Amino acid sequence: MRVLGISAFYHDSAAALLVDGKPVAAAQEERFTRKKHDPGFPENAIRYCLDEGGIDLDDVDHIAFFEKPLLKFERLLETYLANAPAGYRSFKMALPVWIKEKLFQKVGMVKSLTPLSRSGKGIEEKLLFAEHHQSHAASAFFPSPFEEAVVLTLDGVGEWATTSVAIGRGSTLETVREIHWPHSIGLLYSAFTYYTGFKVNSGEYKVMGLAPYGVPKYADRILNTLMDLKEDGSFWLDQKYFNYATGLTMTSRAFDDVFGGPPRKSETPLTQREMDLAASVQAVTEEVMLRITRDLAKTYGISNLCMAGGVALNCVANGKILRDGHFKRIWVQPAAGDAGGALGAAYAAHSIHAKKPRVATNGALDGMHGAYLGPAYTQADIEQRLKKAGAKFKTYDDAGLLERTVDALEAGHAVGWFQGRMEFGPRALGARSILGDPRNPEMQRNLNLKIKYRESFRPFAPSVLAEDVSNYFDLDSESPYMLLVADVVEGRRRSMTEDETKLFGIDKLNVPRSDIPAVTHVDYSARVQTVHKETNPRYHALISAFKARTGCPVVVNTSFNVRGEPIVGTPEDAFRCFMGCEMETLVVGNCVLDKSEQDPSLRVDYKDKFELD
Numbered sequence: 323m324r325v326l327g328i329s330a331f332y333h334d335s336a337a338a339l340l341v342d343g344k345p346v347a348a349a350q351e352e353r354f355t356r357k358k359h360d361p362g363f364p365e366n367a368i369r370y371c372l373d374e375g376g377i378d379l380d381d382v383d384h385i386a387f388f389e390k391p392l393l394k395f396e397r398l399l400e401t402y403l404a405n406a407p408a409g410y411r412s413f414k415m416a417l418p419v420w421i422k423e424k425l426f427q428k429v430g431m432v433k434s435l436t437p438l439s440r441s442g443k444g445i446e447e448k449l450l451f452a453e454h455h456q457s458h459a460a461s462a463f464f465p466s467p468f469e470e471a472v473v474l475t476l477d478g479v480g481e482w483a484t485t486s487v488a489i490g491r492g493s494t495l496e497t498v499r500e501i502h503w504p505h506s507i508g509l510l511y512s513a514f515t516y517y518t519g520f521k522v523n524s525g526e527y528k529v530m531g532l533a534p535y536g537v538p539k540y541a542d543r544i545l546n547t548l549m550d551l552k553e554d555g556s557f558w559l560d561q562k563y564f565n566y567a568t569g570l571t572m573t574s575r576a577f578d579d580v581f582g583g584p585p586r587k588s589e590t591p592l593t594q595r596e597m598d599l600a601a602s603v604q605a606v607t608e609e610v611m612l613r614i615t616r617d618l619a620k621t622y623g624i625s626n627l628c629m630a631g632g633v634a635l636n637c638v639a640n641g642k643i644l645r646d647g648h649f650k651r652i653w654v655q656p657a658a659g660d661a662g663g664a665l666g667a668a669y670a671a672h673s674i675h676a677k678k679p680r681v682a683t684n685g686a687l688d689g690m691h692g693a694y695l696g697p698a699y700t701q702a703d704i705e706q707r708l709k710k711a712g713a714k715f716k717t718y719d720d721a722g723l724l725e726r727t728v729d730a731l732e733a734g735h736a737v738g739w740f741q742g743r744m745e746f747g748p749r750a751l752g753a754r755s756i757l758g759d760p761r762n763p764e765m766q767r768n769l770n771l772k773i774k775y776r777e778s779f780r781p782f783a784p785s786v787l788a789e790d791v792s793n794y795f796d797l798d799s800e801s802p803y804m805l806l807v808a809d810v811v812e813g814r815r816r817s818m819t820e821d822e823t824k825l826f827g828i829d830k831l832n833v834p835r836s837d838i839p840a841v842t843h844v845d846y847s848a849r850v851q852t853v854h855k856e857t858n859p860r861y862h863a864l865i866s867a868f869k870a871r872t873g874c875p876v877v878v879n880t881s882f883n884v885r886g887e888p889i890v891g892t893p894e895d896a897f898r899c900f901m902g903c904e905m906e907t908l909v910v911g912n913c914v915l916d917k918s919e920q921d922p923s924l925r926v927d928y929k930d931k932f933e934l935d
Contacts, residue, residue, distance in 0.1 A: 323678055324381055326371065327668030328431075329388040329457070329660050331424060333359040333523050336661035337367035338695070338746075339375045340668040343681035345465065347374035348695040348746040350661045353891035359524060360888075363434045364664075370697055372438065379439035382448060386671035388663030389454035391427045393481035395420055397503055401567055409568025452670040454480025454663065455631070456488075456497070458655075461666030462630035463490035464673055464680055465689030466653040470626060472618050476611070477631035477659075478508040487618060490628065493673045493680040504567045505559045507610050508633045510549070513564055514603040516572035518596045519586030523632075529600045530638055531780050534845040536597030538605035540581065545606060547580055555614030592779075608639045612646055619648035627652045630666070634658040634805075635748065637849050641807035644799070656693040656803035657747035665746075687802055692857030694753055696744025699893060704911040707893040712924050715913040720860075723912050724867040731759050731868060731877065735906035736773050738882055740896045741860050745889075749804045750881035751851060752785060752861035754889045754896075756905065758840060758878035760784055765840035765878055767832070772904040776885040781849065782878050784841035787865050788852040790875040794838065795850050804851040804879075810836045815846060840878050851879060902926030 327338040330351075338348035347370060352358055354366035372378055379385075398420065402413045428449060436442045452460070458475040473488040473495065484506035487499035511529070512522045520528045545551055550558040561567060563577040578584050586596055615627060627649040629640065635658050644652050655662050672678050683689050699707070701717075708715055718726055730737050737757045745751045756773060758765040770778050783804050784794070791797055797808035814836045836842040855862040869875040882890045884903055890896045893910050900908040900915065901924050908915040 323383050323672060323676060324375065324377060325384045325386055325668040325671045326368065326379070326382045327386045327388065327664040327666070327671070328364060328368065329663040329667065330363050331361055331427070332660060333361050334659055334661040335361055335364040335367070336657070336664040336746075337364045337371045338665035338668050339371040340665070340672055341375060343464075343672050343678060345665060345690065345695055347371040348657070348665050349697065349744065350746070350888070352888040353696065353744065356888060356895070358886060358888050363431070365434065368435075368438060374697075379435060379445065380441050384450055384671045384676070385435065385445070385448045386450045386452055386667035387427070387431065388452060388457040388660070388667040390451045390481055391424055393453070395424070397479075397482055401504070405568045412568050412570055415570075450667075450671050450675055452667045453483075455483040455486040455500070456495075456670055456674075457663040457666035458630040458658075459486065459488045459490075459495055459497070459628075459666070460669040460674070461657070461662045462628035462634075462653070462655045463488070463495055464669040465655070465665075466490075466626075466628045467683050467686075467688045468626040468628065468651070468653065470624055471628045471653075472622055472624050472626070472649070473628045473630075474614065474618065474634075475629070475631040476507055476633035478512060479503045479506055484508060485614070489622065489624070493677070495670075495674060501556060504561055504564070505557060507557065507607060508631070509564070509566055509572075510559060511603055511607055511633065511636075513566065513572040513577070514599055517577065517581070517585045518599055519588050519590065521588070522572060526632070527635075528777065528780065530604060530636060531843075532592070532597055532600040533604035533638070534601070534843055534847070535779060536594065536599070536601030538601040539598050540602035541605045543580060544602060545609075548577075549606075551610060551613070553613060554617040555610055555612075557610060592777075604638065607633070607636060608642055611636075611639045611643060615643050616646070616648050625650040628654070630655040630658045630662060632659045637805045638807045638847070640805055641847075644806060651799070652806075653688060654803065654805040656690060656745075656749065656751075656805065658805070659748065661747065687800060687854060687857065692854070693746050693751060693803060694743040694858065695746040696753075697891065698743040699911065701911045704893050704913060708897060708910065708913060708915075711894050711897045712921055713897050713915055714919045714921070715910075715915045717912050718914060720912070723909065723914065724864055726914050727864055727907075727909050728867050728871050730907040731757060732871060734759060734762055734765070736769060736904070738896055738900050738905055738908040738910075739861075739864075740882065740890065740893065740908070740910040742858070744891060747803070749851075750879060750889055751802070751804065752853060752858050752879060754882040754891075755879050756882050757785075758782075760838040760840045760876045760878050761872070761874060763834045763839045769878070769880060774880065774883075774885055775903065781843045782841055782880050783849040783851055784838065784876045785851045785853050785861070785865060785879040787862065787869065787875040788854045790869075791850065791852050794876060795848060797850055800854070801850045801852045802854060802857065804849055807847050807849050809846050810838070810842050810848055814838065838874070838876055841876065898926055
């Protein structure tokens with residue numbers, strides 16, 4: 323059975339292909355169009371998935387969309403009717419878009435899909451529509467390594483649900499609890515993302531990264547004024563402080579009054595106030611998630627937890643849930659946001675609609691194949707593409723390639739690393755990554771300011787050999803998708819001087835805190851990726867070679883892109899990014915490029931062109 327899953331028309335459009343219950347291909351549309359968070363119909367991603375499967379649309383049994391547009395439209399109408407005449411301006415803007423495009427998505431999708439079919443027939447009969455949270459839950463449970471699990475989905479909003487709980491057993495998935503719009507922990511977090519001057523649906527990572535610089539001094543104010551949080555984690559948000567239901571902003575003037583002023587304007591200097599606000603909403607989010615998961619463990623008596631939805635990308639909260647110990651094991655879908663809905667819709671069609679048996683992982687970490695589900699390029703194709711782009715490179719055998727790359731890392735270079743199949747989801751996992759030496763105290767700052775062109779406070783993740791993780795981090799389980807935060811072990815930490823302990827805010831940034839300072843955040847935490855030989859043998863071999871040379875089984879890993887651009891998808895994208903920042907070395911397949919040897923006329927000026935995000 324072949325199932326094509328599609329998510330589209332909000333943000334992070336994507337496509338995924340499932341064959342007999344196994345993911346064969348999955349990719350976000352942004353990687354092809356180069357439009358970050360591209361919401362459009364994912365034609366390129368669909369073509370890739372079909373090509374990777376060696377089929378066209380006539381060979382597909384079902385085409386599954388990740389949500390139900392009519393239910394979303396029902397929520398839109400009921401919300402505006404309940405609040406009328408407030409929200410008329412927003413309603414006037416939203417309704418034409420729905421009438422023209424979103425309300426008749428089935429017709430539009432058939433039209434867009436027809437060119438991908440040999441016959442051009444039968445497409446409408448193949449279309450299925452899952453509910454938004456059902457797609458998220460399916461993406462979390464069915465590829466997980468668990469036969470039985472509690473499945474928690476938290477995001478902004480689907481059709482009506484903002485938080486939902488399902489129980490997965492074998493090939494079944496049953497929803498047992500929901501919290502409905504407009505009460506949303508995802509939108510609470512986005513409200514603070516907006517209020518602290520960052521872009522909603524992309525700046526939430528920044529709020530999470532900024533939180534350790536602050537003190538959660540506003541947490542009680544959030545809990546006592548903005549929301550009513552119950553012991554079981556259910557919650558209610560007082561809508562007079564928010565404007566997202568019917569307005570054009572996330573927060574209201576009443577929100578401004580509670581927190582002492584208007585929202586920070588984008589790109590203005592960050593103050594201690596923004597850091598404290600970030601710390602506060604992070605603390606509240608963690609408290610909500612801990613209360614929910616504790617109650618779920620107590621109520622259902624199941625030892626495994628699966629998670630999906632945009633809030634499940636909050637790896638700090640995920641790490642605290644794991645350490646809380648109420649669930650023995652946690653598995654988070656690596657594409658937990660809306661892109662992963664494409665894969666979840668395909669799983670829902672396979673297991674829930676068609677009632678086909680679930681595929682066992684057979685000893686693998688899970689059913690996601692390390693999330694390496696995107697396009698790959700042969701060595702011959704890489705060389706041809708690089709030559710056409712004007713790149714100058716040297717080609718090495720496998721052993722020589724690893725030695726040359728370790729040389730560059732040891733020399734303090736930022737190394738672009740483009741290998742194998744592209745990752746599915748927002749994290750670079752050693753296929754489309756920029757790497758560095760974690761022992762270098764300047765690496766974190768240099769990567770942010772000279773390579774990524776982003777705020778200096780943003781932390782970087784460590785990729786560590788799975789067999790060595792407990793020697794460096796307080797983590798005794800696998801974390802292949804960089805979705806768990808753990809502390810650096812005591813033995814690796816550096817003692818702080820009395821003056822250093824008195825520092826506040828961004829002043830904390832330049833104080834080395836461990837013997838791997840480039841990946842140690844100001845609170846001694848790190849967003850850990852465990853690297854497994856079974857899923858990415860070349861990346862594992864590189865880190866092993868770095869360990870053999872330096873004694874350190876860890877490298878810095880950040881996504882291969884500059885601010886405002888999607889992660890690179892092709893060798894040409896990689897070369898362009900390389901020529902647009904101060905990266906010194908690029909490794910694509912078995913080709914190594916040195917910046918000093920490139921034609922200066924091919925330089926790309928990114929600094930003034932990136933989209934503010």
